[in-house]
Amino acid sequence: MTTWSQRITRSRVWRSFFRHGWPDNPLDRSLVMTTNIFFHLHPVKVSRASLKATYSFGLGILATILFGILAITGTLIMFYYVPSTERAYEDIIFLQTKVPYGQLMRNMHRWAAHGMVLVVVLHMVRVFYTGAYKPPREFNWIVGVILLLLTLGASFTGYLLPWDQLSYWAITVGTNIAGYAPFIGPDLRMMLLGGVEVGQNALTRFYALHIMVIPGALLLLISLHIWRVRKDGGLAAQRKAEDSLNIVGEETL
Numbered sequence: 354m355t356t357w358s359q360r361i362t363r364s365r366v367w368r369s370f371f372r373h374g375w376p377d378n379p380l381d382r383s384l385v386m387t388t389n390i391f392f393h394l395h396p397v398k399v400s401r402a403s404l405k406a407t408y409s410f411g412l413g414i415l416a417t418i419l420f421g422i423l424a425i426t427g428t429l430i431m432f433y434y435v436p437s438t439e440r441a442y443e444d445i446i447f448l449q450t451k452v453p454y455g456q457l458m459r460n461m462h463r464w465a466a467h468g469m470v471l472v473v474v475l476h477m478v479r480v481f482y483t484g485a486y487k488p489p490r491e492f493n494w495i496v497g498v499i500l501l502l503l504t505l506g507a508s509f510t511g512y513l514l515p516w517d518q519l520s521y522w523a524i525t526v527g528t529n530i531a532g533y534a535p536f537i538g539p540d541l542r543m544m545l546l547g548g549v550e551v552g553q554n555a556l557t558r559f560y561a562l563h564i565m566v567i568p569g570a571l572l573l574l575i576s577l578h579i580w581r582v583r584k585d586g587g588l589a590a591q592r593k594a595e596d597s598l599n600i601v602g603e604e605t606l
Protein backbone atom coordinates (compact mmCIF):
# COMPACT_ATOMS: atom_id res chain seq x y z
CA MET A 354 0.00 0.00 0.00
CA THR A 355 1.36 3.44 -0.91
CA THR A 356 1.58 6.04 1.86
CA TRP A 357 0.42 9.68 1.45
CA SER A 358 4.05 10.88 1.34
CA GLN A 359 4.84 8.45 -1.48
CA ARG A 360 1.76 9.62 -3.40
CA ILE A 361 2.84 13.29 -3.06
CA THR A 362 6.46 12.70 -4.03
CA ARG A 363 5.47 10.67 -7.09
CA SER A 364 3.20 13.41 -8.42
CA ARG A 365 4.39 15.36 -11.48
CA VAL A 366 3.99 18.69 -9.62
CA TRP A 367 6.37 17.57 -6.84
CA ARG A 368 8.83 16.13 -9.35
CA SER A 369 8.87 19.36 -11.32
CA PHE A 370 9.95 21.30 -8.21
CA PHE A 371 12.08 18.80 -6.33
CA ARG A 372 14.60 16.24 -7.54
CA HIS A 373 14.20 13.91 -4.58
CA GLY A 374 11.65 11.83 -2.74
CA TRP A 375 10.29 12.38 0.80
CA PRO A 376 13.31 12.80 3.10
CA ASP A 377 12.68 9.71 5.24
CA ASN A 378 15.78 7.79 4.16
CA PRO A 379 19.54 8.61 4.01
CA LEU A 380 19.62 9.00 0.17
CA ASP A 381 16.71 11.45 -0.05
CA ARG A 382 17.96 13.35 3.02
CA SER A 383 21.33 13.95 1.34
CA LEU A 384 19.60 14.85 -1.96
CA VAL A 385 17.57 17.50 -0.07
CA MET A 386 20.85 19.11 0.97
CA THR A 387 22.71 18.90 -2.34
CA THR A 388 19.86 19.96 -4.63
CA ASN A 389 18.80 23.05 -2.62
CA ILE A 390 20.78 26.24 -3.26
CA PHE A 391 20.39 27.49 0.33
CA PHE A 392 21.21 24.19 2.09
CA HIS A 393 24.03 23.69 -0.38
CA LEU A 394 25.70 26.79 1.05
CA HIS A 395 26.63 24.64 4.05
CA PRO A 396 29.47 22.11 3.82
CA VAL A 397 28.54 18.42 3.75
CA LYS A 398 29.71 18.03 7.35
CA VAL A 399 29.76 20.71 10.04
CA SER A 400 30.99 20.57 13.62
CA ARG A 401 28.42 20.77 16.41
CA ALA A 402 30.29 23.70 17.98
CA SER A 403 29.73 25.85 14.87
CA LEU A 404 25.96 25.30 15.10
CA LYS A 405 25.71 27.04 18.50
CA ALA A 406 23.94 30.38 17.99
CA THR A 407 26.40 32.05 20.39
CA TYR A 408 29.40 31.02 18.29
CA SER A 409 28.85 33.46 15.39
CA PHE A 410 25.63 35.21 16.57
CA GLY A 411 24.64 34.94 12.89
CA LEU A 412 26.35 38.30 12.30
CA GLY A 413 27.60 37.46 8.78
CA ILE A 414 24.14 36.32 7.70
CA LEU A 415 22.62 39.40 9.35
CA ALA A 416 24.99 41.62 7.33
CA THR A 417 23.90 39.78 4.16
CA ILE A 418 20.20 40.26 5.02
CA LEU A 419 20.76 43.99 5.70
CA PHE A 420 22.50 44.28 2.32
CA GLY A 421 19.40 42.69 0.73
CA ILE A 422 17.07 45.17 2.53
CA LEU A 423 19.28 48.06 1.34
CA ALA A 424 19.19 46.82 -2.27
CA ILE A 425 15.38 46.50 -2.27
CA THR A 426 14.57 49.81 -0.48
CA GLY A 427 17.30 51.62 -2.48
CA THR A 428 15.80 50.43 -5.78
CA LEU A 429 12.34 51.67 -4.69
CA ILE A 430 13.77 55.07 -3.68
CA MET A 431 15.43 55.33 -7.13
CA PHE A 432 11.97 55.50 -8.75
CA TYR A 433 11.56 58.98 -7.19
CA TYR A 434 15.08 60.36 -6.86
CA VAL A 435 16.95 62.39 -9.50
CA PRO A 436 20.64 63.08 -8.72
CA SER A 437 20.53 66.76 -9.65
CA THR A 438 21.46 69.66 -7.36
CA GLU A 439 18.21 71.33 -8.50
CA ARG A 440 15.96 68.39 -7.64
CA ALA A 441 17.58 66.01 -5.16
CA TYR A 442 16.47 67.79 -1.95
CA GLU A 443 12.89 68.32 -3.19
CA ASP A 444 12.67 64.72 -4.40
CA ILE A 445 13.53 63.48 -0.92
CA ILE A 446 10.93 65.79 0.69
CA PHE A 447 8.37 64.60 -1.89
CA LEU A 448 9.27 60.97 -1.16
CA GLN A 449 8.82 61.52 2.58
CA THR A 450 5.59 63.51 2.48
CA LYS A 451 3.63 62.49 -0.66
CA VAL A 452 4.70 59.01 -1.77
CA PRO A 453 2.78 56.16 -0.08
CA TYR A 454 5.23 54.34 2.24
CA GLY A 455 7.98 56.73 1.01
CA GLN A 456 9.00 57.71 4.53
CA LEU A 457 9.04 54.06 5.57
CA MET A 458 11.28 53.18 2.60
CA ARG A 459 13.69 56.01 3.38
CA ASN A 460 13.84 55.18 7.08
CA MET A 461 14.32 51.48 6.39
CA HIS A 462 17.16 52.33 4.00
CA ARG A 463 18.82 54.64 6.53
CA TRP A 464 18.47 52.32 9.54
CA ALA A 465 19.57 49.27 7.57
CA ALA A 466 22.67 51.25 6.47
CA HIS A 467 23.55 52.18 10.07
CA GLY A 468 22.79 48.59 11.13
CA MET A 469 25.00 47.11 8.42
CA VAL A 470 28.03 49.19 9.49
CA LEU A 471 27.50 48.12 13.12
CA VAL A 472 26.89 44.45 12.29
CA VAL A 473 29.88 44.20 9.92
CA VAL A 474 32.20 45.66 12.57
CA LEU A 475 30.79 43.26 15.22
CA HIS A 476 31.18 40.36 12.74
CA MET A 477 34.84 41.30 12.24
CA VAL A 478 35.37 41.46 16.02
CA ARG A 479 33.75 38.00 16.37
CA VAL A 480 35.98 36.55 13.62
CA PHE A 481 39.06 38.03 15.31
CA TYR A 482 38.00 36.91 18.81
CA THR A 483 37.44 33.30 17.67
CA GLY A 484 40.74 33.31 15.71
CA ALA A 485 38.86 32.48 12.49
CA TYR A 486 41.32 34.58 10.44
CA LYS A 487 44.04 31.92 10.81
CA PRO A 488 44.98 29.51 7.95
CA PRO A 489 43.27 28.47 5.75
CA ARG A 490 40.97 31.48 6.19
CA GLU A 491 43.46 34.36 5.65
CA PHE A 492 42.15 34.93 2.12
CA ASN A 493 38.60 35.32 3.42
CA TRP A 494 39.82 37.77 6.07
CA ILE A 495 41.29 39.92 3.26
CA VAL A 496 38.01 39.70 1.32
CA GLY A 497 36.29 40.73 4.59
CA VAL A 498 38.53 43.80 4.96
CA ILE A 499 37.56 44.89 1.42
CA LEU A 500 33.88 44.27 2.32
CA LEU A 501 34.26 46.51 5.39
CA LEU A 502 35.79 49.29 3.27
CA LEU A 503 33.02 48.94 0.68
CA THR A 504 30.35 49.07 3.42
CA LEU A 505 31.87 52.30 4.78
CA GLY A 506 32.16 53.62 1.20
CA ALA A 507 28.45 52.93 0.59
CA SER A 508 27.57 54.86 3.77
CA PHE A 509 29.81 57.79 2.84
CA THR A 510 28.55 58.12 -0.75
CA GLY A 511 24.90 57.74 0.34
CA TYR A 512 25.30 60.57 2.84
CA LEU A 513 25.60 63.21 0.09
CA LEU A 514 22.52 62.16 -1.87
CA PRO A 515 19.75 63.96 0.16
CA TRP A 516 21.62 67.19 -0.74
CA ASP A 517 20.74 69.00 2.50
CA GLN A 518 23.04 71.11 4.68
CA LEU A 519 24.13 68.09 6.72
CA SER A 520 25.17 66.11 3.62
CA TYR A 521 26.82 69.08 1.93
CA TRP A 522 29.05 69.95 4.87
CA ALA A 523 29.72 66.34 5.90
CA ILE A 524 31.05 65.54 2.44
CA THR A 525 32.97 68.83 2.29
CA VAL A 526 34.71 67.91 5.57
CA GLY A 527 35.16 64.22 4.58
CA THR A 528 36.72 64.95 1.20
CA ASN A 529 38.93 67.67 2.76
CA ILE A 530 40.26 65.06 5.17
CA ALA A 531 40.90 62.68 2.20
CA GLY A 532 42.78 65.60 0.57
CA TYR A 533 45.38 65.49 3.37
CA ALA A 534 46.37 61.85 2.64
CA PRO A 535 50.08 61.67 1.78
CA PHE A 536 50.98 61.71 -1.97
CA ILE A 537 47.57 60.80 -3.40
CA GLY A 538 45.42 63.16 -1.22
CA PRO A 539 44.80 66.11 -3.57
CA ASP A 540 44.28 63.84 -6.63
CA LEU A 541 41.95 61.58 -4.65
CA ARG A 542 39.86 64.58 -3.54
CA MET A 543 39.70 65.88 -7.12
CA MET A 544 38.73 62.43 -8.42
CA LEU A 545 35.93 62.06 -5.85
CA LEU A 546 34.48 65.55 -6.36
CA GLY A 547 35.12 65.98 -10.07
CA GLY A 548 36.12 69.58 -9.25
CA VAL A 549 37.45 71.74 -6.44
CA GLU A 550 34.26 71.83 -4.37
CA VAL A 551 31.11 69.82 -3.68
CA GLY A 552 28.72 70.44 -6.60
CA GLN A 553 26.84 68.69 -9.42
CA ASN A 554 29.90 66.68 -10.50
CA ALA A 555 30.37 65.36 -6.97
CA LEU A 556 26.67 64.45 -6.72
CA THR A 557 26.79 62.57 -10.06
CA ARG A 558 29.93 60.67 -9.03
CA PHE A 559 28.67 59.79 -5.56
CA TYR A 560 25.36 58.62 -7.08
CA ALA A 561 27.11 56.34 -9.62
CA LEU A 562 29.36 54.92 -6.89
CA HIS A 563 26.42 54.49 -4.49
CA ILE A 564 23.92 52.76 -6.77
CA MET A 565 26.17 50.78 -9.16
CA VAL A 566 29.87 50.47 -8.41
CA ILE A 567 29.81 49.76 -4.65
CA PRO A 568 26.66 47.54 -4.53
CA GLY A 569 27.97 45.59 -7.59
CA ALA A 570 31.33 45.03 -5.90
CA LEU A 571 29.58 44.11 -2.61
CA LEU A 572 27.34 41.57 -4.35
CA LEU A 573 30.30 39.95 -6.08
CA LEU A 574 32.52 39.87 -3.00
CA ILE A 575 29.78 38.73 -0.57
CA SER A 576 29.14 35.78 -2.93
CA LEU A 577 32.88 35.00 -3.02
CA HIS A 578 33.09 35.41 0.78
CA ILE A 579 30.23 32.99 1.54
CA TRP A 580 31.43 30.49 -1.09
CA ARG A 581 34.90 30.64 0.54
CA VAL A 582 33.38 29.91 4.00
CA ARG A 583 31.88 26.75 2.52
CA LYS A 584 35.10 25.73 0.75
CA ASP A 585 37.09 26.28 3.98
CA GLY A 586 34.88 23.64 5.61
CA GLY A 587 32.30 25.90 7.29
CA LEU A 588 32.89 28.04 10.35
CA ALA A 589 36.18 27.61 12.16
CA ALA A 590 34.53 26.47 15.39
CA GLN A 591 36.88 24.34 17.45
CA ARG A 592 36.01 20.70 17.59
CA LYS A 593 36.36 19.18 21.01
CA ALA A 594 37.77 15.65 21.15
CA GLU A 595 34.38 14.03 21.66
CA ASP A 596 32.81 16.37 19.12
CA SER A 597 34.94 15.00 16.30
CA LEU A 598 33.10 11.70 16.74
CA ASN A 599 29.83 13.52 16.58
CA ILE A 600 29.78 15.17 13.17
CA VAL A 601 26.34 16.36 12.09
CA GLY A 602 25.33 14.57 8.92
CA GLU A 603 26.69 11.20 10.01
CA GLU A 604 24.60 8.45 11.56
CA THR A 605 24.74 10.18 14.97
CA LEU A 606 22.20 12.79 13.80
Ligand code: HEM
Nearest residue numbers: 409411412413414416417477485494497498500501588589
Ligand atom coordinates in the same frame (compact mmCIF):
# COMPACT_ATOMS: atom_id res chain seq x y z
C1 HEM B 1 29.52 43.06 3.90
C2 HEM B 1 30.20 42.54 4.89
C3 HEM B 1 30.25 41.08 5.25
C4 HEM B 1 29.34 40.08 5.01
C5 HEM B 1 27.99 40.18 4.31
C6 HEM B 1 29.91 38.84 5.56
C7 HEM B 1 29.27 37.60 5.52
C8 HEM B 1 29.79 36.45 6.16
C9 HEM B 1 29.04 35.23 6.38
C10 HEM B 1 27.57 34.99 5.95
C11 HEM B 1 29.86 34.37 7.04
C12 HEM B 1 29.50 32.96 7.56
C13 HEM B 1 28.60 33.08 8.82
C14 HEM B 1 29.18 33.90 9.96
O1 HEM B 1 30.37 33.83 10.28
O2 HEM B 1 28.41 34.64 10.61
C15 HEM B 1 31.16 35.01 7.18
C16 HEM B 1 32.29 34.44 7.74
C17 HEM B 1 33.55 35.03 7.78
N1 HEM B 1 33.80 36.39 7.59
FE1 HEM B 1 32.50 37.75 6.87
N2 HEM B 1 31.15 39.12 6.09
C18 HEM B 1 31.40 40.47 5.95
C19 HEM B 1 32.51 41.17 6.40
C20 HEM B 1 33.64 40.58 6.96
C21 HEM B 1 34.77 41.31 7.52
C22 HEM B 1 34.84 42.83 7.66
C23 HEM B 1 35.70 40.35 7.90
C24 HEM B 1 37.07 40.55 8.50
C25 HEM B 1 37.87 41.54 8.20
C26 HEM B 1 35.15 39.04 7.58
C27 HEM B 1 35.79 37.83 7.73
C28 HEM B 1 35.17 36.60 7.76
C29 HEM B 1 35.82 35.32 8.04
C30 HEM B 1 37.34 35.09 8.26
C31 HEM B 1 34.81 34.35 8.07
C32 HEM B 1 34.95 32.85 8.40
C33 HEM B 1 34.61 32.74 9.87
C34 HEM B 1 34.74 31.35 10.46
O3 HEM B 1 35.18 30.45 9.75
O4 HEM B 1 34.40 31.19 11.66
N3 HEM B 1 33.88 39.22 7.05
N4 HEM B 1 31.07 36.29 6.67
